Amino acid sequence: MAEDQFIRFLAAWALVxxxxxxxxxxxxxxGAGQETGSMGAGPEAFVDGLSAMVAEEKERLKASLAAGEVEPAGSKAGLxxxxxxxxxxxxxxxxxxESMQTTLDAVLAEAAESGEK
Amino acid sequence: MSRRTGVITRTFALHWARALPGARFGFAPRATRRAAFARATRLALEELGPAFVKLGQVASVRPDLVPPEYVFEFEQLQDRVLPLPASEIEAVICRELGRPLSELFDDFEREPVAAASIAQVHRATLVREVRPVIGEVMPAGTPVAVKVVRPRAAGVIEADLAEARRVLGRLDRLGLSRRIDAPALLEEFAASLASELDLRNEGRVSDRFAHDFRDDPFVMTPRIAWTHCSRSVLTMEYVEGWRLTEIDDAARAGVDAFHLAVHGAEVFMRQVLVLGRYHADLHPANLFVTPDSRICYLDFGIVGTTEPAERINIAQVLAATVYGDADRALCYSAELGLVVPPHKQREVRERVGELMDRTLNVPGRPADIKGFATGFLSVMADARVPIPAGYGLLVKALVTVEGVARAIYPEIDITKSAKPFATRLIAAHMARPDRIAERLPAALRAALRELAS
Structure with missing residues (x-):
């Protein structure tokens, strides 16, 4: 009986x-089928859109893992x-x-010029 | 009444009188009426000259102070003046940079490439090498654009501004400008003018923009030659390219217009939602498409900023708008200061929902952000809901981005770029540990309630 209960628990788990x-x-x-005018208004539309994006990201992740790509080290990118x-x-x-120096030079040149006059 | 005040009053009166038939003497539908008077006001501003054109341009980025029909009409104001003689401009350069022109520039072109009320721009080449803040060194001979503040520009504009203050004050007292917050607009104008007269501000923002987009191969800003800059002189790399009005030539030369239009929209969203600084004065004259398929941004006269706490709320409003969720859009708009009083919420929500269906969710047609924004601002104005300045500037900027993207590629639907961008940001926000810790107990309670029901 105990075995049956365990199998039933696993079956419930699988069903979930x-x-x-x-x-x-x-x-x-x-989400993938959302087009202008076809999106159902309301919060569900956002969840569907997000799901479609997550599915796309999952496919990208699968492809990059299959290609043996390695993520760059976070610390190096941060640095x-x-x-x-x-x-x-x-x-x-x-x-x-540099801009201040230019202005300073200009003012000094103007002062020198007016002094000469 | 001074002679100039008389001229200003007569010019407005004449143009408004001419608008009366278009507005069917006040019996036309409200939108038609407002559009007719907005056009008349624009024509009056153009006739009155640079100070009024600048005032209108400032108004065109303040939908919180000015009705939407005026905001979008004033976008078309052209700031064109007769150029000053090159000798006057050369005198400013020599005085401000402290050297004879020949020691600074070769081939200084006496004919300006652009002339506006505050500054005019001449093409030249550098005499010696200059190291910019961002990018490669500019060797001697590099073509540059030398932007110079016109002598007496400030004085002329300020004199007209004083007259405008008097006229607007009078209109205010008569109640003729109750939908326009004239004193606030004039204050804004004075602040904007002070900032524009110091060209170093523009150079700094341009450098910051270049730094922000250093990893983006499709975006550029001209490099600034700081050794050749002062308060009234800004020297920057001269960028060859096509204006947005010449986009067909760019397409013929192999530029991918669709990609640039989509990318332009994403650049704007990155500025607003990630970086917190955005070019708030985009219009076709401030953008170039370069032969190597990049968008070149110019003229950082008006810059908007967003705080980190605001950005996620803006992303929420944007996402709610493109997903057609009026409740969510209004809920997060309230977080940004646009608060609809409880007794008006139902009516406003219904009108915004209808507006979304009419402008953003029409099958077979690209979303019309401008139509939505104009309608949205009108709904708020009708409900007497004040629009916060930052919110208004953002709405206007988003509409402008759509306009610019459509100038590059007319069939573009920028909500298609906005949707994944805003969704990604909200998802990232959802995964923040502090938010998970805050929301998890409620989520668990909801799950248990669902199981128990």
């Missing part, structure tokens, strides 16, 4: 999966971004200084 899978596939199909930001800030500061 099957039902969820059917619901998921239906949502993906509805590059930080470096880019820092280089930009330094460059921006240099730009400001």
């Amino acid at each position: 999966h099957e039902t969820a899978d059917e619901g998921w596939k239906a949502a993906v199909a509805r 590059e971004s930080k470096l880019d930001d820092l280089l930009f800030e330094v460059g921006e500061l240099r730009g400001r200084l």
